[in-house]
Amino acid sequence: GAGFVLREHQHIRYNPLRDDWVLVSAHRMKRPWQGQGEKPVQEDVPRYDPSNPLCPGATRANGKVNPEYESTFVFDNDFPALEPDAPEPSVGDHPLFRSASAQGVWVPEHRVCSHRTPPPSPSKVMCFHPWSDMTLPLMALPEIRAVIDKWAELAVELGATYPWVQIFENKGAMMGCSNPHPHCQVWASNFLPNEARLEDRTQREHLQARGQPLLLEYGRLEAQRKERLVVENTDWLVVVPYWAVWPFQTLLLPRRHVTQLQDLSADERDSLASIMKRLLTKYDNLFEVSFPYSMGWHGAPTGSHLGEDCGHWLLHAHYYPPLLRSASVRKFMVGYEMLAQAQRDLTPEQAAQRLRSLPEEHYRTRAQ
Amino acid sequence: GAGFVLREHQHIRYNPLRDDWVLVSAHRMKRPWQGQGEKPVQEDVPRYDPSNPLCPGATRANGKVNPEYESTFVFDNDFPALEPDAPEPSVGDHPLFRSASAQGVWVPEHRVCSHRTPPPSPSKVMCFHPWSDMTLPLMALPEIRAVIDKWAELAVELGATYPWVQIFENKGAMMGCSNPHPHCQVWASNFLPNEARLEDRTQREHLQARGQPLLLEYGRLEAQRKERLVVENTDWLVVVPYWAVWPFQTLLLPRRHVTQLQDLSADERDSLASIMKRLLTKYDNLFEVSFPYSMGWHGAPTGSHLGEDCGHWLLHAHYYPPLLRSASVRKFMVGYEMLAQAQRDLTPEQAAQRLRSLPEEHYRTRAQ
Ligand SMILES: O=P(O)(O)O[C@H]1O[C@H](CO)[C@@H](O)[C@H](O)[C@H]1O
Ligand SMILES: O=P(O)(O)O[C@H]1O[C@H](CO)[C@@H](O)[C@H](O)[C@H]1O
Numbered sequence: 001g002a003g004f005v006l007r008e009h010q011h012i013r014y015n016p017l018r019d020d021w022v023l024v025s026a027h028r029m030k031r032p033w034q035g036q037g038e039k040p041v042q043e044d045v046p047r048y049d050p051s052n053p054l055c056p057g058a059t060r061a062n063g064k065v066n067p068e069y070e071s072t073f074v075f076d077n078d079f080p081a082l083e084p085d086a087p088e089p090s091v092g093d094h095p096l097f098r099s100a101s102a103q104g105v106w107v108p109e110h111r112v113c114s115h116r117t118p119p120p121s122p123s124k125v126m127c128f129h130p131w132s133d134m135t136l137p138l139m140a141l142p143e144i145r146a147v148i149d150k151w152a153e154l155a156v157e158l159g160a161t162y163p164w165v166q167i168f169e170n171k172g173a174m175m176g177c178s179n180p181h182p183h184c185q186v187w188a189s190n191f192l193p194n195e196a197r198l199e200d201r202t203q204r205e206h207l208q209a210r211g212q213p214l215l216l217e218y219g220r221l222e223a224q225r226k227e228r229l230v231v232e233n234t235d236w237l238v239v240v241p242y243w244a245v246w247p248f249q250t251l252l253l254p255r256r257h258v259t260q261l262q263d264l265s266a267d268e269r270d271s272l273a274s275i276m277k278r279l280l281t282k283y284d285n286l287f288e289v290s291f292p293y294s295m296g297w298h299g300a301p302t303g304s305h306l307g308e309d310c311g312h313w314l315l316h317a318h319y320y321p322p323l324l325r326s327a328s329v330r331k332f333m334v335g336y337e338m339l340a341q342a343q344r345d346l347t348p349e350q351a352a353q354r355l356r357s358l359p360e361e362h363y364r365t366r367a368q
Numbered sequence: 369g370a371g372f373v374l375r376e377h378q379h380i381r382y383n384p385l386r387d388d389w390v391l392v393s394a395h396r397m398k399r400p401w402q403g404q405g406e407k408p409v410q411e412d413v414p415r416y417d418p419s420n421p422l423c424p425g426a427t428r429a430n431g432k433v434n435p436e437y438e439s440t441f442v443f444d445n446d447f448p449a450l451e452p453d454a455p456e457p458s459v460g461d462h463p464l465f466r467s468a469s470a471q472g473v474w475v476p477e478h479r480v481c482s483h484r485t486p487p488p489s490p491s492k493v494m495c496f497h498p499w500s501d502m503t504l505p506l507m508a509l510p511e512i513r514a515v516i517d518k519w520a521e522l523a524v525e526l527g528a529t530y531p532w533v534q535i536f537e538n539k540g541a542m543m544g545c546s547n548p549h550p551h552c553q554v555w556a557s558n559f560l561p562n563e564a565r566l567e568d569r570t571q572r573e574h575l576q577a578r579g580q581p582l583l584l585e586y587g588r589l590e591a592q593r594k595e596r597l598v599v600e601n602t603d604w605l606v607v608v609p610y611w612a613v614w615p616f617q618t619l620l621l622p623r624r625h626v627t628q629l630q631d632l633s634a635d636e637r638d639s640l641a642s643i644m645k646r647l648l649t650k651y652d653n654l655f656e657v658s659f660p661y662s663m664g665w666h667g668a669p670t671g672s673h674l675g676e677d678c679g680h681w682l683l684h685a686h687y688y689p690p691l692l693r694s695a696s697v698r699k700f701m702v703g704y705e706m707l708a709q710a711q712r713d714l715t716p717e718q719a720a721q722r723l724r725s726l727p728e729e730h731y732r733t734r735a736q
Contacts, residue, residue, distance in 0.1 A: 004457050009457070010450060011469060021468075087377055089379040102378045170702045193391075194389055195708050221462065221464065334544040336536055338688050341561035341563065
C-alpha cells in the first residue's frame with residue numbers, strides 16, 4: 001500500500017505453522033523502558049562443583065551417583081512431569097470436564113500384555129558436557145556432534161514406544177532453568193501435545209493444497225529472499241521466521257526433505273553442529289552475554305505413527321529467546337499477548353539484520 | 369480408573385474454550401526449587417510522585433498535563449502498539465508470507481469517507497485511582513464500581529468502531545508492568561485477535577451441539593460441584609477452571625446470560641465490584657504480597673459484529689497470575705510449555721481449595 005513502510009508501520013502477519021497471527025508494531029521500540037530489569041546472567045559458574053547433581057561423580061537427590069562422564073550423560077529425571085506407569089483417570093463424566101491419561105503407552109492393550117518389557121522412562125535429562133561452565137557455542141564441533149548423536153539415539157529409543165518425544169533445552173535462569181550445567185531434557189508422552197497436533201494439521205493441509213511440504217517450500221523461498229536469513233550452509237539454514245513472535249526467535253531448517261533427527265546423515269550432523277555453533281555464537285554476541293532461550297526439536301510423530309506417511313513433516317528446531325533490548329531487558333508476553341494475540345516490537349527483518357551483522361567469533365574467545 | 373488419585377497422578381485435561389489440553393502433574397510440587405527467585409514485589413510505592421506520568425497533575429512524555437483527577441482517568445496511550453491511521457501493507461505475495469492491516473477501521477470504505485469523524489484512538493490507558501499506592505483490593509466498593517462503569521463506557525465508545533476491544537490489566541513488575549500506579553490498558557483493533565477468534569469458534573460450536581452457551585452451562589455445573597469454586601454471590605462466581613494452566617488462574621463468570629460489559633445492570637455492577645474485591649483480597653493474602661497477574665475481559669465482538677447474533681458468548685474475565693510457591697517463586701512457561709503443551713504442578717482443585725480457605729480481610733488492613 002502507498003506510504004507503508006514495513007519497519008515503521010504496524011500490521012499483522014500470519015503464521016501458517018500455527019494457523020494464527022502476530023501483531024507487529026515496530027514503532028514501539030521508540031518507547032522508553034522503566035519496567036523490571038532482569039538479574040544479570042550468571043557468568044561465573046564454577047567448572048566443577050561436587051554438590052551440583054549434574055556434575056560427573058556427583059550424588060543426585062535419589063542417592064544415585066553420576067559416572068565420571070567425559071562427553072554427554074543421560075539419566076532418568078528425578079522429578080519427572082511424566083511418569084511411565086501412573087494409573088489412568090476415569091473417563092470424564094461431561095464434555096466440559098474431559099481428562100485423559102498422560103503416561104506410558106498409547107495403545108491400552110500394551111498395559112495388560114504382561115510379558116512385554118516395561119516402557120522406558122519418558123522423562124530424561126541429558127548433560128552436554130562434563131564442565132558446568134561450558135555452553136554449546138563454546139564447545140568444539142565434535143563435542144556438539146556428540147550431543148546431536150545422542151539426541152538421535154534418544155529419539156529412536158523413546159520413539160519406539162511414545163508418539164511424541166519432545167527434546168528441549170531451557171537455557172538460563174530467566175527461562176526457568178534451575179541448574180547452570182549445560183543440559184537439555186526429553187519428555188516423551190503417550191499423546192500428541194498441542195503444538196504437535198497443530199503443526200501436524202497445518203503441514204498436512206499445506207501438502208494437500210500445494211503439493212509440497214510447508215517448511216520445505218518456506219525454506220527454499222527464504223534462501224532466495226535472504227532478508228530474514230541469519231546463517232546458512234550446504235545442509236541447513238536459520239531464519240527469523242516471517243511470523244516470529246519473540247524478538248530474536250529463529251527457525252532452524254534442513255534443506256533436504258528429512259522428517260526426523262535419526263534420519264540425518266553423518267555429513268548433515270556435522271553441518272548441523274557447525275550451524276548451531278554459528279547461530280549460538282551470534283546469539284551470545286548480540287548482548288555479550290550467555291544468551292537465554294528455550295529451544296526444541298519438532299519432527300514427524302513416532303510410536304504408533306511410525307508406520308504412517310509423514311511426508312508432510314519437515315524436521316526443524318525452534319529457538320525462543322526472551323531478550324529484547326539488552327542483557328537485562330526482556331520482552332514480556334503478558335496482558336494483551338495472553339488475552340488477545342502475540343505482539344512484537346521490532347520486525348523480523350530488523351532482528352535478522354542485527355543477527356546477521358554480528359561476528360561469528362565468540363566474544364569470550366576473541367582477542368582483546 | 370482403579371488407583372487413580374486426582375491430586376497425585378498425572379493426566380491431561382481438555383480446555384473446551386481454547387480447544388487444547390493441559391498436562392497436570394501434581395506430584396511435581398514435591399520437587400525442590402533451586403532456580404531463579406523473583407525480585408520482591410514493590411510494597412513501598414509513594415502515594416504521589418510528580419515525576420510519575422500517571423499521577424494527577426503530572427506532565428507526560430508528550431508534554432500533556434494530567435488533570436487533578438479524583439476517580440478514574442483515561443487518556444490515549446503515548447506509546448501505542450496500535451495507531452488509528454497507519455498505512456496499509458500491500459497484500460502478501462505468497463500464502464506463506466501473508467500480512468494484513470492492523471489499524472483504525474475494519475470496513476475499508478470508511479477510509480475514503482472524508483466527512484466521517486476520525487476513529488477514536490485504539491490504545492488507551494486508564495488509571496483506577498489518584499493514589500499510586502492503591503490497588504483494586506484496597507479500594508472502596510464505590511471506587512471499584514467507578515472503574516467498572518468506565519470499562520463499560522470504553523467498551524461502548526471503542527466498540528462502535530472496532531470489532532475487538534481488549535481491556536487488560538498487567539499488575540506487578542513480574543508481569544511487565546512498568547508503572548506501579550494502579551491502571552489498566554485498552555487496545556482496540558480492526559481484527560479479531562487469535563484468542564477472540566478461538567473463543568468465538570468454540571462457543572459457537574458448543575451452542576450448536578448442546579443448545580446452551582458453553583460458559584453458561586459450565587458455570588452452572590461449577591456452582592453445583594463446588595470443588596473449584598473460589599468465591600460467589602448472587603450474580604457472579606469465580607472458579608479455578610477445570611483446565612487452568614497458571615497455578616492460581618481463575619475465571620470470573622456472570623450467572624445471567626450477558627454477553628458484554630455494557631449490558632450489566634447497576635446491581636450486577638455493584639456485585640461485580642464486591643466479588644472482584646473478595647477475589648483480589650484472597651490473591652493478596654495467598655503469599656501476603658500485592659499479587660501480580662494479567663487479567664482481561666472477553667465479551668461478544670463489536671464494531672461490524674454488533675448486528676450479528678452473538679448468543680453463543682458469555683461475558684467473562686480471565687485472571688492469569690504467575691506465582692507458584694511463594695511471593696518469589698513463579699511458574700515458568702518455558703521449554704516444554706512453549707514447544708509442546710502447557711503443564712501445571714498442582715491440580716486446579718488444590719488451588720481452589722487454598723484460595724477458598726483464605727480470609728476475606730486484606731492482610732494489610734487486618735488488626736495486628
Ligand atoms: O504497554 P506496557 O504496559 O508498557 O507493556 C506491557 O504490556 C504489553 C501488552 O501486554 C506488552 O506487549 C509489553 O511487553 C509489556 O511490557
Ligand atoms: O524441569 P525443570 O527444568 O526444573 O523445569 C523447567 O522446565 C519445565 C519444562 O519446560 C517447566 O515446566 C518448569 O516450569 C521449568 O522451571
